[in-house]
C-alpha cells in the first residue's frame with residue numbers, strides 16, 4: 001500500500017472540501033466550525049475506505065472496467081492512434097512473417113510466440129549506411145551466419161538472398177544515412193525453450209534513422225569506467241544473440257554513473273569490451289593493440305580499422321590487456337558501427353595520455369570514414 005497516496009490524497013480532498021465550504025459561505029450558506037470538522041472527518045473516512053478498495057483492486061489486478069474483446073478493425077484503429085514521436089525515425093520494415101516490406105511504422109510487429117521475443121533465441125546485426133552505401137555489408141552478414149551456426153540456427157536464406165532483401169528494403173526506405181537492424185530468429189511456435197518447436201526461422205529487417213554522437217565527444221574524448229556486470233564468457237560473447245541483458249545492464253550502469261561507457265574485465269582480469277563497442281589501446285611503444293578475442297565479440301569495425309592500420313605499415317598487436325595497460329596507454333579508443341573510432345580521454349579517475357585526443361584515434365577515424373565510399377551502393 002502506498003503511504004504516499006494515503007498521506008497526500010486526503011489532504012488534497014480536505015483542501016477541496018475547505019474550498020467548497022468557503023464557497024458555500026460566499027453564497028450565503030453558513031456553517032459552524034464543528035460542522036466543518038465533522039464534514040472533513042466524514043470525507044477522510046470515506047476517502048481512506050475508497051483508497052483502500054482502489055489499492056486492493058490494483059494489488060489483485062482487478063480491472064476497473066471489463067476488458068473488451070477486440071475485433072481486427074478496432075485493433076487497427078487503436079494501433080493507428082499510437083503516434084509516438086520515435087516512430088518518425090522508422091523508415092521501412094521487412095518481415096518474412098508478413099512476406100514483404102511495410103513503410104507504416106505501426107506495422108513494426110513480431111509475433112509474441114516467436115522465440116526471439118520470449119527467449120532471446122535469435123541472432124542479429126546492426127549495419128550502417130552512409131551516402132547511400134552499406135558499410136561492411138559482407139563482414140556483417142558473415143558474422144550473422146557465424147552466430148547462427150554457433151546456436152544451431154539454420155537460416156532459410158542464403159547470404160546472397162539476405163543481401164538482396166536488405167538492399168530492397170533500403171530502396172523502399174529511400175534514405176541515405178540509416179541504421180539497418182537485422183534479426184534472424186528461430187521463429188514462432190511452441191512457446192517453450194525447445195528450439196525444435198518453431199515451424200521455421202524468420203527474418204526481420206528494420207531500417208531506422210542513424211543517430212550519431214555529438215561532434216564534441218570526438219573533439220574532447222569520452223569518459224569511461226569499469227563495469228561491475230559479469231562478462232559473457234567465450235561462447236556467449238562470440239554469438240551476437242538477442243540475449244543482450246548483460247549488455248543492457250552495462251549501458252544502464254554507464255548512464256546511471258553519468259559515464260559515456262563502461263568496459264568489462266573477465267575473471268582473469270583481462271580487458272574485454274563495452275556494451276556494444278570494442279576497445280583498443282595504443283601502448284607506450286605506439287603499438288595499436290586490441291584485447292585477445294576470447295570473451296569478446298569480434299567487431300567488424302575494429303577488425304577493419306586494424307587491417308587498415310596494418311596495411312599502412314602501423315604496428316598492431318592482439319594480446320591480453322590489464323587495467324594497468326589501459327591506465328598507462330598513450331591512447332584509448334572505443335570502436336563500433338555507429339561511433340566509428342571514438343577517443344577516450346578518461347578512465348575512472350585516470351587521465352589517458354595527456355588528456356587530449358590522440359593522433360592515432362584521429363587518423364583511424366579518418367581512414368574508416370574514407371572506407372565508407374567502398375560500401376555497397378543501393
Ligand SMILES: Cc1ncc(COP(=O)(O)O)c(C=O)c1O
Pocket residue numbers: 126247273274275276277278297298299300301302335336337338
Ligand atoms: C558486444 C559488442 N561488441 C562489439 C561490437 C562492435 O561491433 P561492430 O564494429 O561490428 O559494430 C558490438 C556491436 O554491435 C557489440 O554488440
